Amino acid sequence: MDIATVIGLVAGFFFFAMSIILDKGLTGLLAFWNAPSVMITFGGAFASVLIIHPMDKFINALKSVTKAFKNTIVDEAGVIRNIIELSNVARKEGLLALEEAADNIDDDFLKKGIMLVVDGTDPELVRNILETELIFIGGRHKEVASFWEKVAEMGPAWGMIGTLIGLINMLGSLDDPSAIGPAMAVALLTTMYGSLLANLVATPFAEKLKIKSGQEMLLKEVMIEGLLSIQAGENPRVIEEKLKAFLAPVLRASLNPNEKEGE
Template sequence: MDLATVIGIVLSFGLVVSAILSGSSLIIFISVPSFLIVIGGTLGAAMVNYPMGYVIGVIGVIKNTFFSNLESPVNIIEQFKDYANRARREGILSLEPLIKEIDDEYMRKGLQLTVDGLEPQTIQEILETEVSYLSERHATGADVVAVLGTLAPAMGMIGTVVGLVQMLQTMSDPSSIGPAMAVALLTTLYGAILSNLVFNPMAGKLKARSKEETLLREMIMEGILSISKGENPRIIEEKLNSFLPPKDRVSSD
């Protein structure tokens, strides 16, 4: 669970709700027509902009802002130190029994290619292709969420225009002015909240998470290539440490 995402959402929505409750009731800020205009319009416009599968898949994409299953870089370095030492002592084939125990599919695939005896250049090409398409998929997911953040306030403005038109057409009936004005203002509020407190921050988190995972994949690829070349475990450790900030680097025993 990503605590930063949870704390950020609770904090931002909590402060907004607290500000509302300090001056009035929360009920007056609830409008079903406004909600339908913003949510329905945003999703509908997103479906026009992207294929259906992309929009449906955004649920899983948003889930990635709350949950992170990335392996610790320090643990990865320790793993490769162990693999490199084992490969030097017992040969590269000694890694084959360990492959099934690896949870990370990318690392498992790379080590399997190494054990199968492929040339380092071929392994690198395969793994680089994996990283390239991973980055592309992540970028698409973040773009869909960012588009939702762009569309939400636009739908809010549409709702505002609808409410104003309704209000102007019923100026002779004072009792109808209030509800129409509420729709006009609340749609703008809903759109602004969804855009600035939900979709745009989540798109930023997804882009940052994608960079982290790409860097992790590049670290794993460097370790696999070093093992396939039979490099010294100490050299492998130094190479992988170069991916980390100085304060996080693994020190040799």
């Protein structure tokens, strides 16, 4: 589990709640709960997003919330080590020996690239096939991030709609001055809910998914360059130095513990 996502959400709601409790006490929290306001803000926001997206993409995007909580281990140095090992196998035993080595690889993208190389596919065609798949993977990731960006956009808008409804109801009962204050408070709750939805949930989820997508895309770019270098028969040491360019300086030393890199 991605502990940063959990801590962020818990901390956000904790600070929100504590700001109320420190001023009004525990009973003060009850004043910030209003079921109709929740319904119009959250329901309206997701209804608008549903109009924008086809049903299958809407459901798929909703499921993506689990990705924000999933701790995906990104080991760029490990991927490069695997590629260097494959290059050593290819150099000593030939490209056909990579087929057996591919059986021990879990990543489908890397395995697909290896099989293309083993089959003797033209290097330019290998690059085109893998980069095309990379483009479509990136496109799917952008669709999911865009979903949460739309939720962040619609949340405050529906919060304002809820506030307008509350104000209209309040203006309809001006004959009772004692009811104006409570009615105004309820009317403003929807604006608050919309801001919470946008700034504590939807926008952070969208940005988190973008970061995870960027990490995955970088790994796949490393795989493409590594596989093409193996197919070209380049020296494993040269391949290592080439792929190091994808790593931050602090990570480069992990490929060779005896070699120190500056930050």
